[in-house]
Amino acid sequence: MTSIVWFRRDxxxxxxxxxxxxxxEGPVIPVYVLDxxxxxxxxxxxxxxxxxxxxxxxxxxxLRDKGSRMILRRGRCEEVLAALAKETGAERVHCIRHYEPWWRNAERAVAKQVDLVCHDGNYLAPPGSVTTATGAPYKIYTPFWRALKQWMPPAQPHDRPRDIPVPSQWPASEKLADWALLPKRPDWAAGFAAEWTPGETxxxxxxxxxxxxxxxxxAERNLPSIEGSSRLSPHLHFGEISPAAVWHRVADAGGSVDVFLSEIAWRDYAQNVILQLPDYGAKNGREKFDDLPWRSGKAAAADLRAWQRGRTGYPIVDAGMRQLWATGWMHNRVRMIAASFLIKHLLIDWRDGERWFWDTLVDADYGNNSVxxxxxxxxxxxxNMxxxxxxxxxxxxxxxxxxxxxxxxxxxxxxHDMVIHDPEAQGCRPEDYPAKIIGHREARERSLAAGRKVR
Structure with a gap:
């Protein structure tokens, strides 16, 4: 029996x-649909x-090393896969289950057209499966992680198939270059290749x-100058490696590796949140914050642009935003600092920051980004409060x-280190570096005043 494997973030x-x-089951047609x-x-x-x-x-x-190949098609998933199944005589479509709201909708639509079989494999445990004693899903991370640990370790990861049976005739495929996924005018991703090697290897x-x-x-993850984080997040997001493979490779490292494992679990937690609250990327989790008086207008837009460009006058924030633009990545501790600055110092809606990260991060993940x-x-x-x-x-x-x-x-x-964190206060700000966009004390008072309006 010929089957289609529908690849997405796996x-x-x-x-x-x-x-x-x-x-x-038999011959396999690997397919990626750009939808x-x-x-x-x-x-x-x-x-x-x-x-x-x-x-x-x-x-x-x-895939070609194993005599197979990837078929590329563009369009709505349910239409493309139904047409491809009819064209090739494929009787079934296999996929790894996804939990973003649009992918859940797509799976339902595809299942109406073809025999769709969904498998788990992108998380430590299937989202929605770790529940309280009453069967309710967790909304708070700490008890979720405590419960998830009872499921750990995950099953041992499986090796790649020794053989991938191929169809007697391959369907036509679009050319990857024709999808124009790479920026050209300008090529703002010119520095990415020095930082990253996408793919399973x-x-x-x-x-x-x-x-x-x-x-x-x-000890090292919070030190941006050392970069002690794993930098695995884009590989995990695109499913180039499974979290089970990561877990089993490092779980016995000793030291503080349990802290890292809890961060892998955070991915699972984020998926559980968006499974419960599909609009989490657009709607406040606490409705009372709908009344928070975010800034808007020309001044706020100018401040947002300064933040995006790394021109706020706060060196740690600007370093992070420039690293993001140059490499598609930002150190985790600096992400928190930069995000907090936009929200609390500039009083700009968190959704504006989330959208910028969505466009500029190579590991942009709906669950993680929103949470x-x-x-x-x-x-x-x-x-946080x-x-x-x-x-x-x-x-x-x-x-x-x-x-x-x-x-x-x-x-x-x-x-020098003694002045670089706040050169303006030390009287040594270079002329080509901007003054602070707002003072810390002024920003803090404004933020607290805004917060009092939603209590």
């Missing part, structure tokens, strides 16, 4: 339950498209590098960000 051959099941209609305003952003291009090229090469290499210092994760922004904003079902306002200057000094700032804000490269 671009790997190893530990790929849908591919393994299809290969057991920008179903997600509507949640179509992939520019940085994700850059990653997708290279990840698909890598996966196609891996790149994911394995990144994991191997991280495994060597996974035991020191808690993380709402956590920082204090608007989420599990979140509004009154907890990060002090970016103090954070920069505390986490020894001097070298990080020098790398990404060259105007400040010549400054």
């Amino acid at each position: 671009l790997r051959l190893s530990d790929q339950a849908a591919l393994a099941a299809a290969a057991r 920008d209609d179903t997600p509507r305003h949640r179509a992939m952003g520019g940085a994700s498209r850059w990653w997708l291009h290279h990840s698909l090229a890598s996966l196609d090469a891996a 790149g994911a394995r290499d990144r994991l191997a590098d991280f495994a060597d210092h996974a035991a020191r994760y808690d 993380n922004w709402q956590w920082v904003a204090g608007t989420g079902v599990d979140s 509004w009154g907890r306002i990060m002090a970016p200057l103090g954070q920069s000094e505390k986490f020894e960000a001097g070298d990080y700032i020098r790398e990404w804000v060259p105007e400040l490269a010549g400054l």
Whole structure:
């Protein structure tokens, strides 16, 4: 029996339950459908498209090594897959189950057209399966993680299929280059290739590098100048490696590796949140924050643009925003600082920041992005308190960000550690570096006043 494997954010051959099941049944037709209609305003952003291009090229090469290939089609998933099944005589479509609201809608639509079999494999445990004693889903992370640990470790990951049966005749495929996923005029992603190797091989290499210092994760993850995080998030988002493979590779590293494992669990938690609250990327988790008086108008728009460009006058914030634009990535601690600055210092709606990250992050993930922004904003079902306002200057000094700032804000490269975190206050701000867009004390008072209006 010929089957179609519908790839989405599961671009790997190893530990790929849908591919393994299809290969057991007979000839396999691997397919990726570029569907920008179903997600509507949640179509992939520019940085994700850059990653997708290279990840698909890598996966196609891996398939060709086994005598197979990737078929590329563009259009609505249910229409494309139904037409392809009719064209090839495929009797079944296998896929890894996804939980973003548009993919759940797509799975329902596809299932009306063909025999669709969904498999688990993108998370430590199937979202929705970890519940309270009464069967209710968790909304708060800490008890969720406590319950998820009872399921751990996950099953051992499976090796890639030894053989992938092929059809007697291949259907036509579109050309990846014709999808124009890579930016050209201008090529704002020129620096991405120096930072990233999309694909399953790149994911394995990144994991191997991280495994060597996974035991020191808690001590190093908050230091942007060291970059002690794993940098696995884009590989996990695109499914180039399974979380089970990551877990089993590092779980016995000792030291503070349990802190890292809890971060892998955060991915599961975020999916459980969007499963319960599909509009979490657009709606406050706490309705009372609908009354929060966000700034708007020309002044707010100018401040948002300054934040996006890394021109706020706060070196740690500007370094992070420039790193994001240059590499499609931002250090995790700096993400929190930059997000808090936009929300609490500039009083700009968290959704404006979330949309910018959606377009510019190579690891832009609906669940993680939505949950993380709402956590920082204090608007989420599990979140920081509004009154907890990060002090970016103090954070920069505390986490020894001097070298990080020098790398990404060259105007400040010549400054000593004693002054680089706040050159304006030290009287040594270079002429080509902007003054603070707002003072910390003024911003804090304005933020607290806004918060009092929603209590």
